[in-house]
Every structure is written in C-alpha cells, then in structure tokens.
Amino acid sequence: MLDIVYLSAIESSLARVALVLGIALALPFIFDKSKTTHRTAVFAVAALLAGRYLWWRATVTIAPLGLTWDFLASWSLLAIETAAIASSLSSFAILSRIKQRSSEATAKLDWWAPYAPPRVAVLIATYNETLDVLERTIIGAKALNHPAKQILVLDDGRRDWLRDYCAAQGVRYLVRPDNKGSKAGNINHAIATLSRDAQPPDFVAVLDADFVPHRGFLSRSLALFKSRSVGLVQTPQHFFNADPIQHNLGLNRSYPDEQRLFFDHLQPARDAWGIAFCCGTSSVVRWTALRAVGGFPEDSVTEDFMMTLVLRDGGWDTVYLNEPLTEGLAPEGLKEYVTQRARWCLGMMQIARSRVGPFARNNLRLRDRWSIIDAVLYWTTTFPFRLATLIYPLLYWYFNITVVNATVADVISFFGVYYLWILLAMGLVARGLVVPVLNDVSQILGALPITRAAFTGLLKPHGHPFQVTAKGGQRDRIVVQWRLLLPYLVLFALTLGGLLIGIFADRFAFNDAGQGKQVVLFWTLYNMVVLATTILAFVELPRSEVHVADRPEPARLTTPEGVFDVMVEGLTLDTLRVSQLSLPQGTVGTVALDGVGDVRATVIGRNRRGNRLRLQTTEAQKEALILKFYTDGGSPGIAAAKFLPVARDAALRLMR
Template identity: 40%
Template sequence: MNPAEIPSYFWGLATLGLCLLIFPKLRPANPLHRLIVSGAAIGSILIYMTWRMVATLDLDTPGSALLSVGFFMLEVCSTLGGVLVLVVLTRRRDRLKDVSGNIRWLHVNRPSAAIFICTCNEDVGILDRTITGALNQNYPAKVFLLDDGRRPEVEALCRRRDVEWLTRPDNAHAKAGNMNAGLATLAARGEMPDFIAILDADFVALPNFMSHCVALFQDPTVGVVQTPQHFFNPDPLQHRIKGHLDLPDEQRFFFDTLLPAKDGWGTAFSCGTSSVVRTAALAEIGGFPTDSITEDMLLSIRMKEHGFVTAYLNEKLSLGLAPEGIGEYCTQRIRWCIGAMQIMRSADGLFSRKGLGWIDRMSLLETLLYWMGSFPFRLACLLVPILYWMTGLTIMDAPIGELATFLLPRILVEAFAISWYSNGRILPLLTDTSQLLVAPEIVAASCHTLLFPGERPFKVTNKGGDRSRTVIHWKLLSRFAVVLLLTVGGMLFGYGSPLAPTFFSDQKGIVAFWSMYNVLVCIIAIIVCVETPRRAEERAPISGTALFSAGDSATPVRLLDISSSGVAFANEGGWRIGDRGTISIRELGEVPAIVARITDRVVGAKILLSPQQQVALTHFQFAGDRMRTPDVSTLGSVLALIRGLALN
C-alpha cells in the first residue's frame, strides 16, 4: 500500500497498540527501560516539532504569521521544558538502603541535633500538634519554636510543652531571617548542634524522621537531606471534586517521581520543611540565604557551589497541611515562582560564574522553562480556540490528516511515558486545571521579577482557620466563566451560522475537540472556585469498641474515626441528638462527649480533650501513619472525578 493511502488515524492507533503492548512489560527500576521510555517519548516529540516547524507555520498574512509563530515559540519553550524532564527521569536514586546501612554509624557517633519549628501566625492547636511530633522522635533532638509572631499564647504553649521559645525584634528576611536569628542565638550560647531539622508550623514529623535523615550525613559531602511533603488534608481540587480518597494530591509527581530522578543526577534541592541541614556546611555558606523568598532552593545551590549536595530521602517521614483554599493555593504558587525568578537573576542563577556544573544549569533551565514556558502555553491553549471561532485565524496551516499523523503519536507516547514514570500520579485534566487557576498571576509575577528582581514581601500560606462557610472566588470564577461562554458561543457559531462554511478552515473538527476539552477544564475550575465548607479537623480511622456512659448506663459502640474535636461511631439504634456523657476510648481514656449528628449509619459526637489527651491523640494519629492519603490514581480516580462533577 502507498503510505499516502494509509488513513491518518492509523499511526495513532498503531502507537496506542505499541504503548499498551510494550509499556506494561517495562520496569521503572531498570535503567535501560527508563532510557527506552524517555527515548521513545523524546523521539515522538522531536518528530512532531520538526514537522511543526517546517510544514505548519501559517505565514500568508501578518496577522496569521504573528499568531502562528507566537504560538509555536510558546510551544517550543513548553516542549523543551518537557524534554528536559524526560531526560532527568532517565535516572533515579533510592537512598533507603543508605539509611539502613548507616544506622550503625549513627548510633556509634551520636551527632547532636536540634529541630527548628518556624511560625508566624499559625493557630496554637496546629503548633501543639507539630511540637508533639517533634518531641516524639526516636533520636534525641532539642526542639526550638521560632515565633515571628511574638505571641504570648505561643510562649505559654512552649512553657507547657517544655520546648524553647525564640523570638527576634523584627521579621527581616522572613523565614530565612527567622532561622538565621535562631542560629545566632545557639552560636552565642555555644550550643550549635551538628544538624538542624526544619519544620513548618503545620508539619508533624513521624518518629523516624530525625534518625533516618541524620543517618545519611555519614557521607561528608551531604549538606542537606530533604524528605517528601505529604498532606493529611485534601487540597482545593481534591476537596471540591470529592476525590480525596481516590486522587493523589497534585504535588505527588514532584516529590515521588521528579525529585528522586533529580537526586540521581545530583541536582535535588531543598524544599524547606521536612529537611535537615549540616550546620558546618551552613556556616560555610554564610547561613540561610536571604536573596530569595524561596531560600530553600537557593540553599541547595549555595551548598553545591561549596561542594555539598542535597540528598533526597523518598520516605514518608512527615505529614502537613496542604493549602485549604484557592487563595492560599495561589499565594503559595506565586511565592514559589517569584523565588525561582529571583534565583535566576541572582549571582547563583543559570548564568552564574560560580562552581555549578552543566547538569546544575540544565536543572535551573528546566525550572525556568516550567515557570516561563508552561504557564503562558496553558493560557494560549485556552484562548487560541476562541480566537479561531471569532476570526478564523489558525495557529497552523496543515491538513487534518497530517495533524493526526504527527500529533496523535506524540500525545500518546508522552502521556504513557509520564504515567509509567509516575505510576499514575498525574491526571492531565487536573494538572491543566491547577495550572490555569493561577496562570495569569504566574505569568505576570515571573515577568515582573525577571525585570525587577529586588526583595519582594514574603506572604505566608495561611493554614487552619474557619472553613465552615461557602466562599466564592468571584474574580477567578468570572475569568473562567467568560472563557467558557466565549468557547461555547464560538462553537455554536461555527456549526450554526451560514457564514461558517466560508469563514472556517477544514480544521474545524479538531478545534471543536480542543474546545470541548477546554470547556471541561473551565467547568472544573469554576467548581473549584466555589469553596464549600470542610471539617475543621481531619479525622483518622480508628477501630475497636468504646463505652459511651450516660448516667447509670454504659453502651458499647463501634468506633469509626476520630479528630481532636469529634468522634464517629456506628449507629446501632437508640441515639438522640443532645445525648451527653463520656466516651471511654482505649487510646485516650474517658472523654466528655455530646451527640451532635445522626445519620442512618453513623453517629457523630463532639468531644473535649484535655491537653494530655490531645498529645495522646496526636501520637495515635501520626505515629501509626493513620492519616493516609492516596499515592497513586487508578480508574477509580477518573470515576471519582466524573462523580464529583455530576454531584456539583
């Protein structure tokens, strides 16, 4: 058969068949298999991009040329960032064996350690939980609470929990300045430990955190040990689509897939909380950097310039709070973007003359392209179909058959590769939505910071607080509503107007499919912009029986879950709202309780814990790793998404 006679979709179907046959037989632990997967994905990308450059640019008119070339340049930047990620993913390092091999060194040498808990305005209850985790380590470490809020109630908490409360007269240089002030205090006393752990105010360290991290410092070239951030509450997307039990949080790919790969190349970097730093190396670089509001990433770069590496230990050793609202989510991402751009413009950036190797510069380039390439490209992908429906202008001049021949294999191979590497930790639909929620602000912040890299105010990501009301983010919602209306209106015009046959090209079908995808993204984004009430405290599952005593009677109940403010047990009849008494729970003892909610299957009771019982509950929830969140997504994840959309 003449190749020209082969249906255009044949190559997509052939690629799909090869992916289904080959990818399941490959194993991520095999370095050769990783090379095969990345090679296949990069090859399909290069073939597509070469075809895009030589055969698709529409240069017939100034308007079409500007649109076509402009979109292509954005596509090049975004694609180059993706290719660099695929190159990084060809390696991977697992340091769990290093930990077990170094435990003997740890117990023989017993290096000194301390824990810094950094806080500014977090709730005392959140701090109390974090202090409990820090005090519950199986390796000795003195705990210091660094309070930039200088609050009497936090001082009282520290006295009650027997940890040291450290403050300073001002908040210069934000978190980095706070930690440097803590270092100066210890140095003045002559109490500088060998290693210092950094915990954000909302992160609870599990018992093995210190021992497993410090064990990796047997290697004298290790300056920082970073561990992954896991979250015990749903992020805004998980919460709104009701998929918390099925969907991993959107940072799982970064922590579980990308950082182990970067560690394989020696380019892993500190992410702030849940890390441990060698104080001798810290003194050599002059303390925590204050040149960027993301001092953690810059810390690793400075360490690298002085011969120290950041080791990434991919083990769940702490649990914290994900941003609970869209506002907090956007604040956090914008801060990360500004900090990364400050680093790019600094003396330690991409074109630094300091001791950075080519692989370190490649890693910085990948970071730059992520912030400067992927977000503008996402915006363009949302807006280009609207422009097509309004004006008929296209981003490429190519028959739909050729587009299918070159684009389908690229999409399929790249999607299968990322899914294979991440073990299902990425759902493209949600990734696109999460990026578009903050894309305009990221584009503005990245451009502004590159032009004016001076010190920017550090905005804390608020955690906790009242989440009992519905909050509608009208500015964000209206943005997506306008895009949704323009996209749907454009499609209706394209298929219903008598002008359509002459106004539109033969690519109308592919743009319609593209538009429908954008409509789905907009619908999800609009749903996420309406924040519904959520529990003030996340609950941990608890099994066994307890006795609910009221007056002279004691009723056995089957426990289901528990938090610091409530407990749920099976409804086996006879309960009324307002029933009061005490519930005797093995892990906590007797707790005052009042029935507040009754359904066909569950009874919910409010409880009042003493300070000692609160500590015991934290031990129960976190020491046993009961606050579980999903690590991979499955078909159930997709079904949960569809169900969540239907319910909303």
C-alpha cells in the same frame, strides 16, 4: 475520490494510534521503572516523537512567511509550544533515572554509635499561624524518637500567648526585633543564637509551622549524614488535608494532591542526577555546612531552593530520602494556593538572576546549572502555553485567523501519537498521577499570576515582598473566588460564543479552512470542558476537620446502659463516629481508645450505621490524639488516581 483519500488517511493515522495503544497494553508487563535503561528507552521514544511532531508543525501547519495575522498567530503559537516541549524534554531527561535511599538509611541507622547521638535543633518558623495549627507541630516535634534534640519556636509574630504556650510545653521560644529577611532571616537569627550556646547543635532540622514530623523523621534523615560530604537531607511533603483542587472538585478520596508527582517521582529522579533540592520544611542541614555558607540566603523569596545551590557552590551534597516522615497542611483555599505557587515562581526567577544563577561565576557543576534552567523553563513555558491553548482558537472563530492549518488525519498521526506516548511514558513511571483535564486545570488555575510573576521576576528580580501562605482559619461556608475566577468566566463565554458563531452564523463562513475547522472545533470543545472544570474549582466548598482511620479500629464504650464493643470509623479531636451501636441522644459514657485511654463522650446523633459522639478530652488526651493522628503510620492521602473512582466522584460533584 477525495472522500476515499480522506478515509484512507484517517485509517492510516488510527493504525498508528492503535500501535501505541497496543504497546501501552504490553509494556507494563516488562517495564521496570527502577531500571535506567527501561526509563531511558521510553523517554527517548518520547523525544523522537516530540521532534517528529514539531517538524510537522513547523513545515506543514503554519502560515507562509509574510506580514499577515495568520503568520503572526501561527508562528507565535509554535514558538510558545516549542518552548513548552523543550521544558518537557528536560523533565523527561531528569526522569530517565531514579534513586531510592531507604535501604541506605536503614543500613546507616545510628552510625554514630558507640558515641553519643548528634545534637539536633528543630526549628519551627512561624508568623501568623493559630494555636490549633502550631500545637500539632510542637507536640509532634517533642515526640521525635531522637534523644538529643531541642525544639525552638521562632515567632516572627511576637505573640505573648505563643510564648506562654511554649513555656508550658517546655520548648524554647525565640523572637527578634524585626522581620528582616522574612523566613530565611528568622531562621538565621535562630542560627546566630544557637552559635552562642555552650554546645551548638550538630544538625538543624527545619519544619514549617504546619508540618508535623513522624517519630522517625530525625533518626531516618540523620542516617544519610554518615557520608561527610552530605550537607542537607530533604524528605517529601505529604498532606493530611485535601488541596483546593481535590476538595473543590470533590476528589478527596480518588485523586492525589498536586505535589505527588514532584515529591514521589521528580525528586528521587533529581537525586539520581545529584540535583535534589531543598524544599524548606522537612529537611535537615549539617551545622558545619550551614555555618560555612553563612546560613540561609535572604536574597530570594524561595530560600530553600537557593540554599541547595549555595551548599553546592560550597562543595556540599544535597540528597533526598523518599519516605513519608512528615505531614502538613496543604493550602486550603484557591487564593492561598495560587499565592504560594506565584511566590515559588518569583523566587526561582530571582535565583536565576542571582550569584548562584546558571550563567553567574560560581562553583556550580554543569548539572546544577541545568537544574536551574530546567526550573526556569517550567515556570516560564508551562503556564503561558496553557493560557495560549485557551486563547488562540478564539482568533479563528472571531477573526478568521488560521492558527493551525492541519487535517484531522495529520493531527491524529502526529499530535495524537505523541500525546498518547507521553501518557504511556508517564503512566509507566508515575502511574495514576497524570490525568487529562485535571492536570490542565491544576496548571490553568494559577496561570495568570504565575506567568506575571515569571516575567516580573526575570526583568525585576528584587524589591518584592515575601507573601505568607495563610493556613488554618474558618472554612465552614461556600466561597466563590470571583477575582481569580473572572478571567476564566470571560474565556468560557468567549469560547462558547465562538463555537456558536462557527456553528450557526452564516456570515462567518470560514469553510475555506477545510479540515482545519474540524481541528479547531475539537480543540474548542476540549477547552470548554477544561474551562468549565476550572470554574467549578473556584467554588470553594466548606471544610471540616476529618480524620478517618486507615482501617476501622475496635473500641469499648461504657455507659449506664452497659458496655459495648464498637468499631471506630471516624475520629477527630472532638468527635467520634462508631458503627454497631444505637443509643439515644444525650447518653453519656467513656470510650476506651487505643493509645489515648478512657475518654468521656456524649452521644450527639444517630445514623443508619451507628452513633456520633462528642469527646471531652483532657489536655493529655488531646495530645495523645494528635500523636495518634499525625506522628505514626505511612503517608496520608491518595497516592495515585484510578479512572473509575475519579469519574464517580466527579459525577457526584456535578450533581451537588
């Protein structure tokens, strides 16, 4: 009889799941992600299912009130989970509307005509970047199609070789006597210098040292300043290299970088609410607004987000232009990746405790205060919750502490339906950017230092040094990040040990948990998959500079053996890979590349499709290649994931 009741409950739960799956198949044909009503309806259902799930968790799955370990464990997990869901619901509310400004930018191009174009100072702040990183940005900035511009390199490293390079490039070089205020202080020193010029600029553009602007970056961004209330225009960050998660898991060609959800979807949604925020690089600021608020704030290590709030406090608008107008270098190593995100987290906590915090006396609107609270919730709930999901099942296996007392049928009915609807909703508004396991891994990688930074920043917001994200350098060997990896190795070993105890050790007879044991078993198996993938991501694979054209392009190779029409399939600053050719190693000739000219080349190898050649470029040709790689075309990288390519690449990575 009990088996019949159990099977009936399972069937009922699966029916609810089937209903969601049916809706998932039908909704894409009628859903329009540009319509606020459609987006609001989908996320309203998500909110209702979240409430239904939390009510079930609080009334059915937790231990009764009392001074027991079961009570402490189950209620503490529920509290952490509730906070994380509250953060998600806030994000859903933001995502319920969206604004795209491309048509507005096109309509307002050259709004200053027939008068002279506005003067723009392009600031490139640098500290320890190498020449191969900096030259891309400087050459790209010089190629911007806005005529009234000056390029300033702000060198906090005070390097003679960079001063000489800037002189050769004809760009302005600035240093200061100290590094007070870090990046914000560096920019403010440049602003003070510009204010003493005979003709100060009308606008200031900010580029990180590793971000190359497309030719239209200034002209497209400036178009939105026709409205005199606009103080800042932010554009998205795109990356021409794979981030550590993509690269170390072998997903360069099939899985998007971790920032795509934020820049492609969250920022346009925030813009629709009037709360888009500055992200530092790839932004343009009105000079009068900058001077009115006293420059970039120096009381947070994330001066960019704080700059947004300082401008809002002064009555200026910040807007977002969702076009690929710059591309830069993503952190290449896990250590740098985690350091960067921990700094973002710390800076957000500093802002929450600052003069422009959500509870401070200032001129911020209610929606601006909500924006800050939303960001604080994200950093203080998402990462602790990820850690909790890994740790709490261990309490059952090792100490017989019941954390979630639930039947399989109920888990499917309440959690399964809620989780599937979230995947459906995010798939509709941001298709291919929310991938189970991989999304967990992206958050777990830095969960420990980020959680530490979150609560350290809230309790002690001041006195923390600015940590620069290292870029460039040699990445030509396998490196295991043992210091970051060790906690997850321990968790994996404990999870595996707990699983073996639960299966084989008779003395741990936790069968009194009933179906709760099956729930914890599935939870544990999922954690093992996530932890194994996380561990794999900490093994950093060698990198090499690779630029593969969006599509093969024709070229002509001239050698003593004759003239050959070939297809270029791979091109870097010093190598070329061509198909439809088979020449002996050592053959010397010239290859005619579109936009570059005739480049001297030597055959250095063969493969079954053709030859590899070494390029010997002049300085002018090298600059032309940099412009060809970085300043034209659309967005680099992968925009969204697809299941089969991700599965294929993941399988190939496991076989390495």
